[in-house]
Amino acid sequence: MTENGSIADGNQHNFVHDIVRRDLAAGSTETVVTRFPPEPNGYLHIGHAKSICLNFGIARDFGGRCHLRFDDTNPTREAQEYIDAIEADVRWLGFDWGEHRYFASSHFERLYEWAEHLIGSGKAYVDDQTADTIRLHRGTLTTPGTDSPFRGRSVPENLDLFRRMRAGEFPDGSRVLRARIDMASGNINLRDPVLYRILHAPHPRTGTEWCIYPTYDFAHGQSDSIEGVTHSICTLEFEDHRPLYDWLLDNLPTPTRSRQYEFARLNLSHTVLSKRRLSRLVDEGHVDDWDDPRLPTLRGLRRRGYPPEAIRDFARRIGVTKRDNTVEFAMLEHCAREVLNRTAERRMAVLRPLKLVIENYPPDQVEHLDAVNNPEDAGAGARAVPFARELFIERDDFMEDPPRKFFRLAPGREVRLRYAYFVTCREAVRDATGTIVELRCTYDPETRGGNAPDGRKVKATLHWVSARHARPADVHLYGPLFLEADPGRDGDAFDHLNPQSREVLHDCQVEPAVADLMPGTTVQFERQGYFCLDRSSGPDRLMLNRTVALRDTWAKVARRN
DSSP, rough: OOOOOTTTTOTTSSSSHHHHHHHHHHSOOOEEEEEEESSSOOOOHHHHHHHHHHHHHHHHHHOOOEEEEEEOOOOOOOOOOHHHHHHHHHHHHHOTTOOEEEEGGGGHHHHHHHHHHHHHSEEEEESOHHHHHHHHHTOOOSOOOOTTTTOOOOOHHHHHHHHHHHHTTTTTSSEEEEESOOOOOOOOGGOEEEEEEEEEOBBBBBBBBSEEEOHHHHHHHHHHHHHHEEEOOOGGGGGGHHHHHHHHTTTOOOOOOEEEEEEEOOHHHHHHSOOHHHEEEEEEEESSTTTTSSBBBBBHHHTTTTHHHHHHHHHHHHHHOOOOOOHHHHHHHHHHHHHHHHHOOOEEESSSSSEEEETSSSSTTTTTEESEEEEEEGOOEEEEEEEEEEEEEEEEBBEEEEOOOOOOBBBBBBBEEETSOOOEEEEEOOOSSSEEEEEEEEEEETTTOOOTTTTOOOOOOOOETTTTOOOOEEEEEEEBBBBBSSSSTTTTTGGGGGGTTTTEEEEEOOOOGGGSTTOOEEEETTTEEEEOOOOOOSSSEEEEEEEEEOOOOHHHHHHHH
């Protein structure tokens, strides 16, 4: 496995690796150069992580380099906020582009010159039709398109109009520059595609220098060429755009020749990965913001406590194919458990507290018991946990009239308290409503550390916290965002939103060491799961997000729905 766990680790025979290996062997490629080309108009999600791991991983595996290039060709939707967030997310995943950060906007002058080159060679023209008319006349998969009445304009007239477009003489939408290819092509993308449109809007990087902007199709391949990209790896929705990608490179004086290859995008069960649907979740208030822990955004996963190593491992496991399929969310959870089991320190927390009073324990005595930080990591050491007469245990760990296979605490039954003593329940105390509010117990002082000198055994070990020393916390538990594995397959995806995707538990009690954690730290609450201290935690109230339960809960959800 390579240092950062590329998508290729353990999967060296995926088809993209085979292509790169073949090109190197044939001598058609000397240095492998890939790129991750996000549009700075939103936040990255787990699907982008697959592309990041693939592109950076291939470059590293073959001794090349990967560029970070922002395809910033639509100024009305782009912002510096997104640029900063994308850079932070890529670095958080464990990758760095070094000096190779680029922007399509840095190439605007060269792209403009190449657009004039196409006009001069008779392969592009200025069209005065509206966008709706162009779309209407493009035809269908079974019928050819109709030539624009402006398709026959002369080279001098097209050059004049295009230069006046750049000078700002025409309003938005009044003219476009189109490639002159083939209106009868079986590939609709070759039916005189739009290369430039008029847009009087300031750009985050170029300000008001430009009022015409290249389309993604015109900027993408040419930016690859300018930057020396050898393998332009895209998702399958760009497969039909590859002939246009190649046509432009064939007809322009580009310095290098890149090749585009496509792979299947990630589809993840019980969530959505389209920008439109993610924006709707935020805009309609179904989630709090783009870093809501229920979202599959990298900001959301990070806030929820997913380690970057787990996401890299997930990308490796799902592999690279040419066929679309849906990956179960449970696989992502499994990857998180594997990493966190090795790396997360243990703490104790009681999420639904029930007071337990040890009647024969000295009222003012406090012991500090050694607790292992991580049994999987001997170097993690131990911590001191305070133990006193009054404790909290989980309400679910007591039953007054237990069934036969319930081995936890019940009247007259002895159990082990983790790291502490054997205790026996003597009485359950109820309030005026009949609710059990307190357990009266005794302990065996000879069982300190959780072992009986006479060799007797108990069938259950419970976690606990000292009532005097515990810190109050709000804990957020998360379930699937959508109840259907493939939301939207039959109708509106939002008809399948899970109204119980988040449960907030108030007045949880956690051991005092939790308050010493840095926000963003993920720990295992023993017997509960993995939890991350949220950035909104304060000195008076802790807030934690459950990253993942100790066991797979998704299968139960699927069966129930």
